[in-house]
Amino acid sequence: MADTVADYLLQRLRDWEIDQVFGYPGDGINGLVAAFGKADNSPRFVQARHEEMAAFEAVGYAKFSGRVAVCMATSGPGAIHLLNGLYDAKLDHTPVVAIVGQAARSSMGSSYQQEVDLHALFKDVASEYLVDVTVSEQLPNALDRAIRTAEATRSPTALIIPNDLQEEPYSAPGHAFKEVPSSPPGTSWGRVVPRDEDLRAAAEVINAGSKVAILVGQGARAAARQVVDLAEATGAGVAKALLGKDVLPDDLPFVTGSIGLLGTRPSYELMRDCDTLIMIGSNFPYSQFLPEPGQARGVQIDIDGRFIGMRYPTEVNLVGDSLSTLEALLPLINRAEDRSWRTKVEKNVTDWWETVHNEALTEADPINPMRIVSELSERIPDNAIVTADSGSSTNWYARNLKIRGEIRSSLSGTLATMGPGVPYAIGAKFAHPDRPVIALVGDGAMQMNGLAELITLAKYHELWSDPRCVVCVFHNNDLNQVTWELRAMGGQPKFEESQVLPDVDYAGFARSLGLTAISVDDPEQLGAAWDTALKSDRPAVLDVRCDPEVPPIPPHATFDQMKATAASLLKGDPDALHVMLQGTKTKLQEFVPGKRAK
Structure with a gap:
């Protein structure tokens, strides 16, 4: 007692x-x-x-x-x-x-x-x-x-x-008025499946389509195999909301990657050209990145009826868990014999990954931040967990990191708050002490609270059977995402008093805590630095000096956004010339695939 x-x-x-x-x-x-x-x-x-x-x-x-x-x-x-x-x-x-x-x-x-x-x-x-x-x-x-x-x-x-x-003595509730007992801990959660008539209505919409697009969010994670089966049957491409980035691996040729402001060109093209949209386990909020209303017929699957039918005018809304609902729906889906839509989607994906590779190799001063994530993608363990912070580094996580194997990843998706990258990684290590964890964090987030949480990382790492936890700092001395938002959305130049960060030796601080510490300012050293960090017998901090003027240009950048950015530079942006040079070199890769800009 x-x-x-x-x-x-x-x-x-x-x-x-x-x-x-x-x-x-x-x-x-x-x-x-x-x-x-x-x-x-x-x-x-x-x-x-x-x-x-x-x-x-x-x-x-x-x-x-x-x-x-x-x-x-x-x-x-x-x-x-x-x-x-x-x-x-x-x-x-x-x-x-x-x-x-x-x-x-x-x-x-x-x-x-x-x-x-x-x-x-x-x-x-x-x-x-x-x-x-x-x-x-x-x-x-x-x-x-x-x-x-x-x-x-x-x-x-x-x-x-x-x-x-x-501090008072504990007294259990009695069998009496105004006292309420409770049952033993533990709960068995049942599966929720929509009615048969609703499943048939959804199948009718899907079978009538010839250009099917699927959008998955974190709610589809348990139904990954069924999503693949649906995509194979319909010839669909599959885009991923940011919280659903790890639902399907990126080595599937029909997976178009992230969608939205941080998304990829093939995801943008998928939504632009489709005639049928299936949303599974996602409350993706930016409807402007979905098909035009009336362009596509829609079906949505979600466990929570409060969040269904609110982002796109879907014809059929199925309230149920993704796994059970798709298992019940798949037998009703006809296999699409015309694979021309799938062929187009796969070509767009192939071209995109070639573009991303070339963009990452574009020279910058000193290191292209895209290359940081691309080099990680080439060597990340198949069972790794990746956490991402909020900032410009999130762009490169969203577009450049290739999910494969059993890799898990997440970030602050809807609140998009700064600061969770390192504490998420610590929480992940307690959840899976036998798996390597990588945190991708901007230097603004590190100064906000990541540095302090390195102390927590040092305090507890000996509890974990696999002590590897790599904190990669995108060190550019700039609150970079806001700087780019000022330029592209506000048409205003960079305001250095609010945007420039004090220079900090992140690796030096990590070294003082007894962690593995690696500083990188040469792109040719980046791959070896990742190898060292991922082989370390303790948590590691990878302090990479990267170029703040590599633009996170969306593949669907509007004329107004580009006009606003140009106007901001003309107003006296302190880095105007370098911004224009890096933006031109980066965007060139989308129009001349295979050509590496220097």
């Missing part, structure tokens, strides 16, 4: 097979911290450097394990710090439970130190389930519901536990 409420909470987490809690201590959770000590640190308390990083680590763990993750913070400022990571979980539909402390019940409402209205603070981010635990008898049901709701809705939930309650 648990002695205190905090002891019981940890026991219940163990019953749920929660192996670690990502957090940071404080007196608002002193009772919980003491319980970890009494329980011989089971589950393991993983100490981040900041509560926001603890939340990101939980998101990374949940994304790559497929299980609920738990983060923990003290009252007041600690709880506030969790919010950005929890919003990342909410917007990317990731199950995370936050456990936060609160001021003692006897002081509530008195403007006591660190007393914050946590219900007001969390009511949006944890809208699916948020509860104050005020008596011990309430705890089993509250914790179990938080975990089950996070699982069922793929969202963050939160428990608020006053610090004095944590």
Whole structure:
């Protein structure tokens, strides 16, 4: 029998097979911290450097394990710090439970130190389930519901536990009025399949098409084989939303790659020319990158009816899990005998990868950032996990990284917040301690919080059977994505006071922590540097100085965007000449395939 409420909470987490809690201590959770000590640190308390990083680590763990993750913070400022990571979980539909402390019940409402209205603070981010635990008898049901709701809705939930309650003796709920029991941990989730008549209606739309396009998101991951079978039957090309980048490997000749602003030319062409669109497990928000309304007939498959039929005027909306729905749908699909559409898609994909290869080899000052990812693609282990941060480096992750084998990857897709690259990698290592992890991170994100989380990486890496975790820093001393957004969207020149970053020796900092540290400023050294990092017996930091003026030009760049960029340069952009030179050399590869620009 648990002695205190905090002891019981940890026991219940163990019953749920929660192996670690990502957090940071404080007196608002002193009772919980003491319980970890009494329980011989089971589950393991993983100490981040900041509560926001603890939340990101939980998101990374949940994304790559497929299980609920738990983060923990003290009252007041600690709880506030969790919010950005929890919003990342909410917007990317990731199950995370936050456990936060609160001021003692006897002081509530008195403007006591660190007393914050946590219900007001969390009511949006944890809208699916948020509860104050005020008596011990309430705890089993509250914790179990938080975990089950996070699982069922793929969202963050939160428990608020006053610090004095944590230290009180635990008393189980009784068989009495106003006391509510709970069932043992564990849940069996059934599969959801649409009605037969709806499946037949979807098949009619798909069978009538001659130019079929499939768009997959993260919700299609469990149905990868069925997506391939559907593409083979219909002769479709398959584009991938950014969160679905790892659903299918890029060595399949009909996989067109990412879609959207960070997407590829063949994905743009697929949507531009198709007559039928099948969306599977994706809530891709940018409808301007989908077919024109009325151009294509549409079918959408999604487990959550709240997010269906809202991006494109689809004729048939199938609410069900992707695997079961596709298994039921495939027998109704006729094989397309005319393969001319598939032939065109595959040629576009082949031409695109040749273009990407040549763009990556285009000379820059000192290193072309595309080449960083292209060199990784040539040598990345088939079981690697890749995390990406938000910034210009995300462009190269989206376009240049070839998924193959069992590679998994993710990033902050919908919130697109800076800073999760390194903590996601740490969460991934706790989820899969036997797999190598690579984080692709801009220097802005490293300065924001990645440097501090290298300390966490150094602290815990000896727990992992495969200690490899490579943090690759795109070192260009510029908040580069915003710089390009200023130019291309705002028609404004680079404002150096806001955009230029202080120069930092990232490899030097890593070396001071005992990590493998590699600095690269010569493109010919890049492949060998990746080899060294990927063979290291400990986490490694790859500090690559790259050119900030290699433009992340979308393959579908509009005239207005190019006009705005040119106007910004004419307004006195400090790097105007270099920008124009690199942009010309890069874009040239799309028009003259096979020609390497110098």
